[in-house]
Amino acid sequence: MSSESPANIGNAPEGSLEKAPGIPLWLTVLSAVFFVGGAGVFAGSVGGALAHRAWQVYLINFVFFTGLSFGAVLFVSVLNMTNAVWGRSLKRLAESLGAFVPVSFILFWILYFGKEAIFPWSAHPAHGKEVWLSVPFLFVRNGLGLFALSGAALALIHESLRREKGVSSRMDPALAAKGAAQSRRRQAVLSPVFGILYAVVLSLLAFDLIMSLDPHWVSTLFGAYYFIGSFYTALAAILFLAALTRKPLGLESFILPNHFHDLGKLLLGFCLITGDFFYSQFLVIWYGNLPEETRYVILRVREGGWAATAWAVLIFSFAIPFVVLLSRKLKMIPAAMAGLTALILGSMWLERFLLVAPSLWQGSDFPFGFLEAGVTAGFLGAFALCVIFFLGRFPRLPFSDPLFKRPVEEEK
Amino acid sequence: MERFTYQEVNREILRTLNPPRKPYYFLVGGLFLAVLYAASCWAYQILTGMGVAGVMHPVNWGIYLVNFVFWVGIAHSGTLISAILYLLRARWRTSIARSAEAMTVFAVMIAGLFPFIHLGRIWVFYWILPYPNQRDLWPNFQSPLVFDMIAISTYLTVSFLFWYTGMIPDLAAVRDHATGLRQKIYRILSLGWVGSHRQWRHYTSAYVLFAALATPLVISVHSVVSWDFALSIVPGWHSTIFAPYFVAGAIHSGLAMVLTLLIPLRRIFRVEKFITMETLESIAKTIIFTGLIVGYAYGVEYFMAWYSGNRVERDTFIWRAVGHYAYAFWIMVVCNSVAPLAFFFKKVRTRLSSLLLISVLVNIGMWYERFVIIVGSMAHEYNPYSWGNYAPTWVELSIMAGSFCLFLFLFFLFVKFLPSISITEIKESLKPPARERSKA
Amino acid sequence: MSRFKSPGILGVFPFADDLLKALEELKASGVPIHTVFSPIPRSEIQKILGQRPSPVRFFTLLGGSLGLATGISLASYAHLKWEFVTGGKPVLAWIPFVVVGFEFTILFGVLFTLASLLFKSGLPKLRLPEQYDPRFSGDRFGVFVSGSGGGKEMARMIFQNNGAEEVRDVF
DSSP: OOOOSGGGGTTOOTTTTTSOTTSOHHHHHHHHHHHHHHHHHHHHHHTSTTHHHHHHHHHHHHHHHHHHHHHHHHHHHHHHHHTOSTTGGGHHHHHHHGGGHHHHHHHHHHGGGGHHHHOHHHHSOOTTOTTTSOHHHHHHHHHHHHHHHHHHHHHHHHHHHHHHHHHHTTOOHHHHHHHHHHHHHHHHHHHHHHHHHHHHHHHHHIIIIIGGGSTTOOOTTHHHHHHHHHHHHHHHHHHHHHHHHTTTTTOTTTSOHHHHHHHHHHHHHHHHHHHHHHHHHHHHHHHHOOHHHHHHHHHHHHSHHHHHHHHHHIIIIIIHHHHHHTOHHHHTOHHHHHHHHHHHHHHHHHHHHHHHHHHHOOSSSOOOSHHHHHHHHHHHHHHHHHHHHHHHHSOSSOTTOTTOOOOOOOOO | OOOOOHHHHHHHHHHTTSOOOHHHHHHHHHHHHHHHHHHHHHHHHHHHOGGGSSOBTTBOSOHHHHHHHHHHHHHHHHHIIIIIHHHTTOGGGTTTHHHHHHHHHHHHHHHHHHHHHHHSOGGGGGGGSOOOOTTOOOOOTTSHHHHHHHHHHHHHHHHHHHHHHHHHHHHHHHHHHOOHHHHHHHHHHTTTOOOBHHHHHHHHHHHHHHHHHHHHHHHHHHHHHHHHHHTSOOTTTOOTTHHHHHHHHHHHHHHHHHHHHHHHHHHHTTOTTTSOHHHHHHHHHHHHHHHHHHHHHHHHHHHHHHHHOOHHHHHHHHHHHHSTTHHHHHHHHIIIIIGGGGGGSHHHHTOHHHHHHHHHHHHHHHHHHHHHHHHHHHTTOSOGGGOOOOOOOHHHHHHHHHHHHHHHHHHHHHHHHSOSSOHHHHHHHSOOOOHHHHHO | OOOSSOOEEEEEESOHHHHHHHHHHHHHTTOOOOEEEOSSOOHHHHHHTTOOOOTHHHHHHHHHHHHHHHHHHHHHHHHHHHOOOOTTOOSSOHHHHHHHHHHHHHHHHHHHHHHHHHHHHTOSOSSOOTTOOGGGGTTOEEEEEEOOSHHHHHHHHHHHHTTOSEEEEEO
């Protein structure tokens, strides 16, 4: 893998695939409308009677989209660490999903303003946990963690993009090669660092932002459940993005049905792992039957509205994807995969809803209505704007990556 | 992988099946005697009673169960390497898959012995099986011990069949190379395989399906074993993270055992060109990964014990680090999560001596981890009046030593009678012989 | 399935590309190919011979489903026999039965896969067919065309034109 020259791009004509003429303007406008509208709905509600609901759905969206974004960068990091060749064409798309990271960092700090609404222990300190569950300490440690994780993510993406400039502007090949080797080394070091930070920081986030909402409930697997579920969600999002942008961005010859097959298999694997993590917690808590643990689970599987949500999540996040992803034919149809992954994304959002809302919601009705749709649309708009911005500015394929080759249609 | 011809591959690997030299016979003989000794210790225990073992209130599960979990753990890396890495299309698995699978089969067999040894009244072992009887008695299918019985027997069956099926084409190669009685034996073992296109068509399909079925099985088996502990309410055991923690730990110890066995093997058989440094390096990198997971689990367990504010939980975890078995705890932490970090340095993971050393340390550490979890928790439960310590007796230690000798004994037999490197898969990874290339 | 005694002609090839060319020519001239021997599986061979994916996977599905049903039924039957409430758990609790069902699914799936593999491959077989050459498990490929007469001579010619190391009549 030593040929680092621009000729490595294959037959792509200079500049033709590098900018993205394919992202339609209406999409950008729609995303902006969603974002502004959502922000407005949120801002309007936080002052009034629905403040608790507003902060609740803000938190849900925050943990969902943050996990998704970091999960996508984890995919990039794993590709680097395993020197995998099959997924290279998807690398840049995954990085585009990571573009939300700096925005998520800003959104984290806004949580501070909702601390009374979000953290039940801010007004009534949890007995025995006063040291750990104190607002300043929580924000400092999570802020630092997110800062480190975001820094690692952006550094990783930056290194991956750095070489594109060298390639496209046709630098002196020797210099380009040297820069390329340096960039490769840096990515090789950053990837495991990011991986470790991902596990630690997202676990911390899960313990602090989700598990602490029910301060006297603990589950040692909770952090891992959150970050594995986020990775599963991210894989679904990458597949969704690949299916959606194949034609508009002119990537048909680079992202083949084979890639959908492979990514579909990986998605199936993580569907099973996430389901297994869920079951591990469920079985242990059910079997031990200790009241301080079962309270959390009983609320979510017995009480009317929550129970229906729980069944929906089980069916749409695990049962249906499992059955669909077993079929080889279905995995290779981009449209089918787009539909399935959209279902998974929606269902995993519901899953985060199910983790957060029952702990916070005191009312008797089911907190799902216009407010939730609005704030979620706001987050979705912000996320989409980040992805569009990224794909508009940077090459859509990792041309300078030496493991990236024009894929040959395999016979299967 | 270097460029070999098919003939070279056959020759080099079939060479390992040549009659061995004298040291081999002494070694195998010695191991067999050790196994006989351990078996006689077991017979002594059956005749005299469980009192000759150290298990006693409060620690009713002693090193027999530590060994049980340890050997099931060792078994896992074999299936990881042959099934999971097959599905992930990792090239470095090819030369080590067969030995790793053999390791799995032997380790599961030995693991399966330990519940019997621990049972005491071994003549009633069959009561756990679901069979119709005149009193209409059935096992309690909600019990994790029954899960164990089902999972371990399934795992033994499946891993044996997976190993054997993978060997069929290789056994045909041995048959075609052998003469006389040997040929007759291998003819039976290879089931009459001829490598016709029909046979290959079904074979390749079946192998992928085996791998796809074995993968969730291997994860479920050690999860089930972990639930032997997690489904209780013993402090230090009742923890939701146990299932993935045990699976990661199992793979960790199994990979270390693969390194420990294969580094001498490749030297003795001079198959370094097949089991390359790149392969060993890949194993080492995977060990870093599993070591980090295990370290994460230690950290989370400690954090959660503190965070929960549960007095008993906190006390259990503090006692683990400073109490009677503190030495075991610190061996566990250093060997499992600290030592593998050395593999981050390329020099360490490409040198045979450091690979071997760290792999042995990891095995020791993982054994002690099971010890700390099982014995450490039972010795220090809720009621201070019931606290008590446990020490294994000579009977238990002899049987444990015997289990290691049995494992090595079976493995030594395996490498001399069956092809320990997959001939067919190595050939598949090479470019097929083509006339154009041979001219060049 | 190869019958024991079928006369025909066998071509032994040391090179895979020669083999593939010979197979294509045989197919083009309409000579029925009885068996292709190889030390390793090659997807190109399967393609030229027009083989669809193996039906073994349906047996796997069948076995898996049967296993799931067996596991859950066995556990349910055993529990309904005595109807004990053990440890506060209901008599029929699906949560632990998931484990039992899962293990049986895998077990039966594997057993059915293996059984169908053996059955479809015609294994175990005591005697090897006449046309088998021990080198086929080493580094040689073989093509066996059965029958006598015109097809046989056609095959002989194709073998010799495509670099067959050895062409053997099988009686």
